[in-house]
Amino acid sequence: xxxxxxxxxxxxxxxxxxxxxxxxxxxxxxxxxxxxxxxxxxxxxxxxxxxxxxxxxxxxxxxxxxxxxxxxxxxxxxxxxxxxxxxxxxxxxxxxxxxxxxxxxxxxxxxxxxxxxxxxxxxxxxxxxxxxxxxxxxxxxxxxxxxxxxxxxxxxxxxxxxxxxxxxxxxxxxxxxxxxxxxxxxxxxxxxxxxxxxxxxxxxxxxxxxxxxxxxxxxxxxxxxxxxxxxxxxxxxxxxxxxxxxxxxxxxxxxxxx
Amino acid sequence: xxxxxxxxxxxxxxxxxxxxxxxxxxxxxxxxxxxxxxxxxxxxxxxxxxxxxxxxxxxxxxxxxxxxxxxxxxxxxxxxxxxxxxxxxxxxxxxxxxxxxxxxxxxxxxxxxxxxxxxxxxxxxxxxxxxxxxxxxxxxxxxxxxxxxxxxxxxxxxxxxxxxxxxxxxxxxxxxxxxxxxxxxxxxxxxxxxxxxxxxxxxxxxxxxxxxxxxxxxxxxxxxxxxxxxxxxxxxxxxxxxxxxxxxxxxxxxxxxxxxxxxxxxxxxxxxxxxxxxxxxxxxxxxxxxxxxxxxxxxxxxxxxxxxxxxxxxxxxxxxxxxxxxxxxxxxxxxxxxxxxxxxxxxxxxxxxxxxxxxxxxxxxxxxxxxxxxxxxxxxxxxxxxxxxxxxxxxxxxxxxxxxxxxxxxxxxxxxxxxxxxxxxxxxxxxxxxxxxxxxxxxxxxxxxxxxxxxxxxxxxxxxxxxxxxxxxxxxxxxxxxxxxxx
Numbered sequence: 009x010x011x012x013x014x015x016x017x018x019x020x021x022x023x024x025x026x027x028x029x030x031x032x033x034x035x036x037x038x039x040x041x042x043x044x045x046x047x048x049x050x051x052x053x054x055x056x057x058x059x060x061x062x063x064x065x066x067x068x069x070x071x072x073x074x075x076x077x078x079x080x081x082x083x084x085x086x087x088x089x090x091x092x093x094x095x096x097x098x099x100x101x102x103x104x105x106x107x108x109x110x111x112x113x114x115x116x117x118x119x120x121x122x123x124x125x126x127x128x129x130x131x132x133x134x135x136x137x138x139x140x141x142x143x144x145x146x147x148x149x150x151x152x153x154x155x156x157x158x159x160x161x162x163x164x165x166x167x168x169x170x171x172x173x174x175x176x177x178x179x180x181x182x183x184x185x186x187x188x189x190x191x192x193x194x195x196x197x198x199x200x201x202x203x204x205x206x207x208x209x210x211x212x213x214x215x216x217x218x219x220x221x222x223x224x225x226x227x228x229x230x231x232x233x234x235x236x237x238x239x240x241x242x243x244x245x246x247x248x249x250x251x252x253x254x255x256x257x258x259x260x261x262x263x264x265x266x
Numbered sequence: 267x268x269x270x271x272x273x274x275x276x277x278x279x280x281x282x283x284x285x286x287x288x289x290x291x292x293x294x295x296x297x298x299x300x301x302x303x304x305x306x307x308x309x310x311x312x313x314x315x316x317x318x319x320x321x322x323x324x325x326x327x328x329x330x331x332x333x334x335x336x337x338x339x340x341x342x343x344x345x346x347x348x349x350x351x352x353x354x355x356x357x358x359x360x361x362x363x364x365x366x367x368x369x370x371x372x373x374x375x376x377x378x379x380x381x382x383x384x385x386x387x388x389x390x391x392x393x394x395x396x397x398x399x400x401x402x403x404x405x406x407x408x409x410x411x412x413x414x415x416x417x418x419x420x421x422x423x424x425x426x427x428x429x430x431x432x433x434x435x436x437x438x439x440x441x442x443x444x445x446x447x448x449x450x451x452x453x454x455x456x457x458x459x460x461x462x463x464x465x466x467x468x469x470x471x472x473x474x475x476x477x478x479x480x481x482x483x484x485x486x487x488x489x490x491x492x493x494x495x496x497x498x499x500x501x502x503x504x505x506x507x508x509x510x511x512x513x514x515x516x517x518x519x520x521x522x523x524x525x526x527x528x529x530x531x532x533x534x535x536x537x538x539x540x541x542x543x544x545x546x547x548x549x550x551x552x553x554x555x556x557x558x559x560x561x562x563x564x565x566x567x568x569x570x571x572x573x574x575x576x577x578x579x580x581x582x583x584x585x586x587x588x589x590x591x592x593x594x595x596x597x598x599x600x601x602x603x604x605x606x607x608x609x610x611x612x613x614x615x616x617x618x619x620x621x622x623x624x625x626x627x628x629x630x631x632x633x634x635x636x637x638x639x640x641x642x643x644x645x646x647x648x649x650x651x652x653x654x655x656x657x658x659x660x661x662x663x664x665x666x667x668x669x670x671x672x673x674x675x676x677x678x679x680x681x682x683x684x685x686x687x688x689x690x691x692x693x694x695x696x697x698x699x700x701x702x703x704x705x706x707x708x709x710x711x712x713x714x715x716x717x718x719x720x721x722x723x724x725x726x727x728x729x730x731x732x733x734x735x736x737x738x739x740x741x742x743x744x745x746x747x748x749x750x751x752x753x
Binding site for chain 2: 021022023024025026027028030031032034035037038039041042045046048049050051057119122126127128129131132133135136184187188191204205208211228229231232233234235236237238241242245248249252253256257259260263
């Protein structure tokens with residue numbers, strides 16, 4: 009497992025991918041910080057938020073080749089016959105991507121240190137923001153690794169990962185639309201003969217159920233400085249689900265002889 | 267024939283092989299789907315149970331100055347409500363709190379709900395989806411509600427709270443103070459508190475300045491205010507601990523003056539502020555009251571001639587002043603004084619009273635009355651007078667300016683202005699209680715760089731952060747790419 013982790017992690021730096029990813033993040037974050045220094049106003053939380061909004065571009069770059077390249081080169085057979093189980097291979101690959109993502113986090117920490125050294129205020133809620141950034145990035149990585157397992161084409165893998173991440177950011181909008189639609193529909197046709205207030209409650213509940221699956225909404229309290237355990241548990245669960253699906257996809261491919 | 271048989275056999279074998287493989291593939295697929303569904307179901311149940319069991323009890327407040335958490339005083343107050351309180355946000359609860367002003371409200375309101383023992387409920391209702399909510403709050407339909415605001419409903423009464431009023435901004439973009447908790451606790455307590463609040467009476471009937479902002483400031487310290495019209499009364503109410511006379515434009519009657527003098531003689535406490543806009547008016551009865559405590563206010567106005575104390579050199583009547591006697595822990599020489607009447611200490615035979623100058627102007631200021639100017643010298647802006655009586659100590663706090671109490675000033679400067687903090691502390695002092703902020707404002711962290719980097723430092727960090735570090739990564743990537751290409 010460690011061998012797989014080491015091989016995949018080092019391969020990020022034997023190809024330009026790792027450097028490009030780090031360069032892009034350093035440029036985006038650096039631009040934001042340098043701009044703040046110019047104005048005499050630096051809030052690292054805003055930089056983290058800014059970088060978080062670009063994750064849908066960065067994460068596909070990290071994950072696109074993890075499994076698709078194995079399939080393309082035919083080296084996935086080695087995985088199938090490897091003495092370690094496939095789920096460990098998937099976990100090793102995920103952690104190699106996570107290690108690169110951790111270096112991205114280190115760039116943010118470096119920026120925070122720079123900001124602090126020149127007299128900026130770093131508040132405790134920055135830590136909450138940072139934790140939410142890390143876990144949201146980790147969830148996206150698990151989505152990326154699944155996308156990579158589904159195809160042997162890196163471009164298709166990257167695009168599908170990007171699409172899923174991009175649209176996942178619209179879950180709150182979708183939930184709001186569904187709420188409006190449900191309320192209008194039930195009010196117009198007077199379904200179940202409910203009062204306006206009760207219809208609104210049902211529509212709101214439906215919205216809440218959809219929002220329950222949104223990692224961004226889960227971390228809402230973090231943005232206000234309240235750190236709780238449930239969003240972290242939720243993120244780990246989502247990561248587990250996607251890694252499990254990835255494992256099942258590879259396992260199915262192994263035994264279906266396709 | 268043989269060939270045909272052979273082909274038929276090959277085809278049959280192929281079909282058998284295919285069917286067996288399809289069956290296996292289908293079985294694996296079925297197993298995969300079921301196992302994934304089981305895992306998802308298990309994790310959903312686990313997460314729901316975890317949320318229910320922990321109910322976010324494991325919760326750390328990292329917000330600056332614990333903005334997302336109620337102070338113990340608020341908790342104590344809302345735990346003893348005897349009426350149900352409904353807080354309605356007239357908007358859809360924002361899904362991305364980080365980009366919304368409601369990030370300062372939503373977590374705090376959750377805390378209100380949790381700590382009220384079921385007395386407070388918080389709802390977010392989008393009026394565009396449920397327009398009936400307006401009539402539900404105000405059956406008369408007279409009120410104009412703005413979407414995006416909060417409404418606190420207690421029984422048939424309600425109060426609207428505009429989120430913008432709770433955040434004090436500098437230059438309309440830099441948040442300075444968070445007043446969400448003082449505003450909500452103050453309002454809820456005023457509307458639904460069962461226990462008796464500490465009451466301050468405001469004298470009325472003499473065109474006094476309005477004191478809505480001052481009420482808000484005082485409500486943060488748990489004070490309720492009530493109007494006091496002495497015209498038809500023979501004495502002040504029994505429960506009166508402190509009377510505020512807020513910049514009257516008309517003199518009080520002789521009878522009222524006598525009631526107030528009697529009140530002082532009985533160990534009463536009065537805070538008095540003056541307004542200069544009626545300089546020509548006669549205030550004989552008020553001066554009668556003042557004389558009781560050995561002071562007098564005049565028709566002169568204080569003009570500052572030291573440019574270090576002026577905000578604008580062409581405006582000598584608005585200036586900075588300092589607290590001479592430490593009433594409070596406020597260590598500031600930036601109190602804003604404007605259009606202050608001169609206050610004189612009388613050379614009375616009555617030596618029992620002690621007069622202390624609390625705020626004075628600079629030694630270069632003068633008193634001006636019409637065309638007449640006094641000599642340069644420090645002028646009294648606020649005086650504190652005590653006098654022993656048979657029923658305790660009479661206390662009078664007099665300010666020559668309305669800049670500490672009137673809505674005109676406070677609504678412009680904000681409730682976290684140094685003047686409003688000062689008057690709050692003075693009120694607490696006069697009331698005779700510990701000088702603690704019960705539900706105070708919470709200052710936002712200041713993200714401005716201190717000290718401001720020099721141009722050289724700015725250039726250095728711009729080059730370093732935007733060019734050298736990113737380019738180092740990208741160039742390394744290019745070198746790796748070229749090496750691989752040449753292999």
